[in-house]
Amino acid sequence: MINSMTGFASAKGELAPYSWGWELRSVNGKGLDLRLRVPDWLQGLEAALRADLAKAATRGNVTLSLRIARNDEAGALALNRSALTAALDALSEIETKAKERGVTLAPSQASDLFSLRGMFDAGATDDDNAALIARLRSDFPALVAAFLEMRKAEGAALQDVLAEQLDRIQALTTQAKGFAEARKEAMADGLRTNLARVLDNTDGADPTRVAQELAIIAVKADVTEEIDRLAAHVIAARDLLAKGGAVGRKLDFLMQEFNREANTLCAKSQSTELTAVGLDLKAVIDQMREQVQNVE
Structure with a gap:
């Protein structure tokens, strides 16, 4: 049975105080092009997920998106205002340059800024991050299986x-x-x-x-x-x-x-x-x- 390069899968999960959502999609391509959007404060996760995807697919433009939210009580996190200011300044410059060249960008969301390293002064410890990464990795095979099943059905x-x-x-x-x-x-x-x-x-x-x-x-x-x-x-x-x-x-x-x-x-x-x-x-x-x- 042949497989299509077109596929989609999504999933949600949580591990207090975090909740997250996955989206994995692909379209046709000459080779295998993996594009991952994973929070950079989860060290080593992107490389591990990339390796897993490279084993699962041989061709296609594959895009993986992981969005994580922290559900702490109000005041549990201290916003790093200098980091926020720097991020907003950079975002403003990008949008200005894009507008000058006639390029339309998708609207930015607060969750995009949340995933940036150093945006919060207080937060998870290294042990917390390790537990989160382990849980995310254990959830990932089910997402890939659903993704491959759709590609198989399309095929x-x-x-x-x-x-x-x-x-x-x-x-x-x-x-x-x-x-x-x-x-x-x-x-x-x-x-x-x-x-x-x-x-x-x-x-x-x-x-x-x-x-x-x-x-x-x-x-x-x-x-x-x-x-x-x-x-x-x-x-x-x-x-x-x-x-x-x-x-x-x-x-x-x-x-x-x-x-x-x-x-x-x-x-x-x-x-x-x-x-x-x-x-x-x-x-x-x-x-x-x-x-x-x-x-x-």
């Missing part, structure tokens, strides 16, 4: 779509083979007629040489190899879908080969029916290639 639906498109490509390839066989006799008659016309209107022409040239033209117009390669690519694509796993890159390469053969078929068709089939092939191949971009 199952995607596999059905790709299988249907391969069926269509196979049917069109068979149709193209029939038209190619049907035109052989017409092409042979045309070559014989052209050979006779050339010999009748050319003094001193070498009949053997003329026949050779016409035979070369016939070979260049032959689409047997293109049709055979299309059929072979269908088999290879089905094998990859059956194999499952991280086959997105291989499928993407196959789509390039599919497109190459369809283009050549259209260029060499010399037949209205064959050209129509070639154009239909190109349309289905383009649709399939778009879907393949989402395969891990």
